[in-house]
Amino acid sequence: MNKLFDFTAAVAEQEHFGLHPAWLWAVLAIVIEVGGSLLVVTGRLVWLGAGGLGVLTFVAMLVANNFWSMAGQDRFMALNAFLEHLGLIAGLVLVSIRAEETSP
Numbered sequence: 001m002n003k004l005f006d007f008t009a010a011v012a013e014q015e016h017f018g019l020h021p022a023w024l025w026a027v028l029a030i031v032i033e034v035g036g037s038l039l040v041v042t043g044r045l046v047w048l049g050a051g052g053l054g055v056l057t058f059v060a061m062l063v064a065n066n067f068w069s070m071a072g073q074d075r076f077m078a079l080n081a082f083l084e085h086l087g088l089i090a091g092l093v094l095v096s097i098r099a100e101e102t103s104p
Contacts, residue, residue, distance in 0.1 A: 001034075003026060003030045003033070004034065007030075010026035010029065010030065013026070014026050014029070017064055019063065029056060032052045032053065032055075033053070033056065035049070035052070036048075036050065036053040037049065037053070039052075040095060046096055046099035050099075054092040057085050064081070065078045065081045065082035065085065066078065067079040
C-alpha cells in the first residue's frame with residue numbers, strides 16, 4: 001500500500017535498482033502486489049495471484065539481492081535476504097497447491 005499511496009517513492013525505488021522505465025515497473029509492482037494479494041485472500045484464481053506474486057518476488061530477489069557480486073558482511077546480508085525471498089516463493093507455491101486441493 002505504501003507504493004500505491006506514495007507513487008513518487010515507488011518510482012524512486014525502481015530507479016534505485018536500475019529498472020527502466022521506472023514508472024512502468026512501479027505500476028506493475030503495485031498492480032501485482034495489490035491484485036495478487038486480493039486474489040489469494042479472496043480465494044479466487046489463487047494460482048494466478050500467488051504466481052504473479054512469486055514471479056515479482058523472483059525478479060526482486062535477483063535485482064535487489066545480487067549477493068554473487070558482493071563480499072563480506074554485505075554478501076551475507078544479501079544472501080540472507082535472497083534466501084528469505086526464496087522461502088516466500090516456496091510458500092506461495094504451497095498456497096497454490098493447497099487452494100487447488102480444497103477447491104470444489
